Amino acid sequence: MPRKLTALDRMRIERLVWTLDQRLYDLPRASRVAKRREVRANLLEAAADRGASEALRRLGGSGALAREYLGAEFGDRPHHSWTAAACFAALVPLFLFGGLSEVSSAYAQALTAGHAASGTYTWTGVSYLQSPLTFTVDHSQVTQAGGAFTPIVYVLWAVGTIVCGRLWRVLPLSSSTKRTPATES
Known part of the structure; x- marks a missing residue:
């Protein structure tokens, strides 16, 4: 029932x-x-x-x-993860943009702190991560230019996405690398 x-x-x-x-x-x-x-x-x-x-x-x-x-x-071998790769690919630039913009903002605030400086200042940025930044200060108003990612960031970002998502496992195994059970003669 x-x-x-x-x-x-x-x-x-x-x-x-x-x-x-x-x-x-x-x-x-x-x-x-x-x-x-x-x-x-x-x-x-x-x-x-x-x-x-x-x-x-x-x-x-x-x-x-x-x-x-x-x-x-x-199969029984570890498999790839599109989700992990997508999360890494999306979150790493987000954190880098956030962190590097905070660092450059702190440098800009340091230029105007204490006295009214005027002129053009160049800061090398965070080594290996961003290009040099140019700050123009005019009566406590700061404008900045530069600070783009360097090529090493893009290379590390691509390699990190592939490694994090184990994307090499998407590629099919070639016939020479496939494991076959040994046959007895």
Whole structure:
């Protein structure tokens, strides 16, 4: 006799499906959605037969299930992460812009602190990260020019994105590097 699912049972099932979905973000969207729907349908059916608690207990945690799905999709080797690469690629320039603008702002404030200086001042910036900055002070009004990222920042940014996301693993293995089981003669 099928059991009636309560709102709490449905919420527990949806919580597991949602956490599974979060752990499967490295999969292509269509594959992730299909797996999510399959797990939800199986859990609802099992919960109607045996109860939600028993269905969730027999399934196990979302972490183990996600590892199985990811292993089936990418194999047992560690896989790439577009999410990690995108976060690194977006956040590093954000923090660099913020930090370097604060440093240049502090230098500009130091030029006008204490007395009304006038003239043009050049500051080398943060070595290896930015080009020299030119500050023009006229009656306590400061304008600045320069301070662009140096080429080494762009190289480190690209290398860091590739390393953080393990993007070299996107490339297919060549036939000479694929491991095949040894056959006995």
